Amino acid sequence: MAVGPAWAAAGACRRVLQRAFSLHKAHSVKNMETTLQLVRNIIPPLTSKKHKGQDGRIGIVGGCQEYTGAPYFAAISALKVPFSQLPSCSEPPAVVQGPCRAGPALSQLLVLVSQGADLSHVFCTQEAAPVIKSYSPELIVHPVLDRPSAVPNVEEWLPRLHALVVGPGLGRDDTLLENVKGILEASKARDIPIVIDADGLWLVAQHPALIQGYRKAVLTPNHVEFSRLSEAVLRDPVDGSDHREAVRRLSQALGNVTVVQKGERDVISDGEQVLECAQEGSSRRCGGQGDLLSGALGVLVHWALHAGPEKTNGSSPLLLAAMGACSLVRQCSRQAFQKHGRSTTTTDMIAEVGPAFRILFET
Numbered sequence: 296m297a298v299g300p301a302w303a304a305a306g307a308c309r310r311v312l313q314r315a316f317s318l319h320k321a322h323s324v325k326n327m328e329t330t331l332q333l334v335r336n337i338i339p340p341l342t343s344k345k346h347k348g349q350d351g352r353i354g355i356v357g358g359c360q361e362y363t364g365a366p367y368f369a370a371i372s373a374l375k376v377p378f379s380q381l382p383s384c385s386e387p388p389a390v391v392q393g394p395c396r397a398g399p400a401l402s403q404l405l406v407l408v409s410q411g412a413d414l415s416h417v418f419c420t421q422e423a424a425p426v427i428k429s430y431s432p433e434l435i436v437h438p439v440l441d442r443p444s445a446v447p448n449v450e451e452w453l454p455r456l457h458a459l460v461v462g463p464g465l466g467r468d469d470t471l472l473e474n475v476k477g478i479l480e481a482s483k484a485r486d487i488p489i490v491i492d493a494d495g496l497w498l499v500a501q502h503p504a505l506i507q508g509y510r511k512a513v514l515t516p517n518h519v520e521f522s523r524l525s526e527a528v529l530r531d532p533v534d535g536s537d538h539r540e541a542v543r544r545l546s547q548a549l550g551n552v553t554v555v556q557k558g559e560r561d562v563i564s565d566g567e568q569v570l571e572c573a574q575e576g577s578s579r580r581c582g583g584q585g586d587l588l589s590g591a592l593g594v595l596v597h598w599a600l601h602a603g604p605e606k607t608n609g610s611s612p613l614l615l616a617a618m619g620a621c622s623l624v625r626q627c628s629r630q631a632f633q634k635h636g637r638s639t640t641t642t643d644m645i646a647e648v649g650p651a652f653r654i655l656f657e658t
């Protein structure tokens with residue numbers, strides 16, 4: 296087979312990346328920069344040639360009586376990641392909220408983007424819906440998750456969604472979890488990328504077969520969720536002395552599903568490569584930062600898979616997406632902490648998504 300220069304360049308870049316991350320600590324700053332350069336490649340350019348929906352619509356599955364903040368944080372962070380899709384004026388008024396695309400000059404367009412765009416759908420319980428809607432008029436909220444018809448109700452929207460984030464604020468009610476099983480199966484059948492977090496991970500720990508071998512899934516466990524999952528899947532206690540190997544093993548056991556273990560450093564693996572995100576964040580550990588990550592990751596996963604191999608230079612798109620989202624959330628945390636110190640909350644971090652994105656990916 297003829298090997299072209301682009302392929303050779305891709306191979307060389309992959310080897311550089313692999314070598315870079317196997318020598319992790321010594322070159323961590325350089326490695327982060329190498330990967331962030333690839334992340335920049337997957338960000339879709341802002342152009343007037345795009346059609347409605349091309350840059351992504353994200354669905355969040357979560358939100359119940361107890362937890363309304365988590366799905367809101369995930370949905371609003373997906374909405375705030377800049378250069379996402381602008382709503383078209385031809386969208387039905389019932390679902391379009393916020394600015395629409397009517398051919399404004401670039402400067403106006405940038406202002407509109409920084410105000411947010413219509414792309415986040417939340418699928419939650421009846422009780423949670425009015426609460427989530429009241430946080431933001433920009434979110435599209437479907438009160439369907441506790442209905443007997445939940446699966447077909449969500450399935451109806453799947454053709455219009457580019458990625459699903461499952462679990463923030465879902466809770467652990469058996470009926471809801473049963474519905475989410477059906478939603479996961481329907482999404483896999485359509486080959487939709489799925490980010491699984493929080494109670495979605497609880498469900499996966501009970502039924503690992505749900506995502507076993509699904510290469511378009513990314514799991515984002517925190518410390519406790521990671522231990523729970525590892526024990527369920529590997530059936531032995533986690534080796535706390537080697538995070539990288541523990542994450543790689545879990546990913547491999549799940550059939551190379553991408554795993555992002557959040558912590559002081561975020562460890563990311565697809566069962567083969569292992570990356571670490573050591574972007575400076577902050578010491579503030581308020582609730583909701585993980586939800587911010589899962590929402591942003593939903594957008595980046597779509598962008599990375601959509602970008603194609605010439606943009607990712609042969610690297611795993613999901614690893615790049617994870618590295619991008621982790622860096623973004625940590626940078627938001629750092630900037631928010633500089634302004635608000637110990638009183639920083641996740642809402643302060645959301646306000647930093649646009650500026651953090653520019654610093655990381657547009658310089």
Ligand SMILES: NC(=O)C1=CN([C@@H]2O[C@H](COP(=O)(O)OP(=O)(O)OC[C@H]3O[C@@H](n4cnc5c(N)ncnc54)[C@H](O)[C@@H]3O)[C@@H](O)[C@H]2O)[C@@H](O)CC1
Nearest residue numbers: 362363364365463464465466493494517518519582583586
């Ligand atoms: N405002 C909201 O509505 C929020 C709701 N949340 C939701 O709350 C539900 C339960 O989530 P939990 O994260 O509490 O999950 P769990 O109920 O599994 O609890 C995990 C526990 O581990 C602790 N933990 C986390 N990281 C740790 C670490 N590094 N070392 C030691 N302990 C650690 C947490 O404090 C928590 O008590 C989920 O649906 C989640 O999405 C959270 O996302 C936070 C914000």
Ligand SMILES: Nc1ncnc2c1ncn2[C@@H]1O[C@H](COP(=O)(O)OP(=O)(O)OP(=O)(O)O)[C@@H](O)[C@H]1O
Nearest residue numbers: 517557558559561576577582583584585586588624
């Ligand atoms: N010790 C730490 N130092 C710096 N950043 C951290 C630390 N622990 C977690 N983070 C960052 O905080 C973000 C959320 O991780 P965390 O472990 O708090 O998730 P979580 O428990 O799921 O959050 P949530 O409250 O939303 O459920 C991640 O981007 C991660 O990089």
Ligand SMILES: [Mg+2]
Nearest residue numbers: 493517585586
């Ligand atoms: Mg969480």
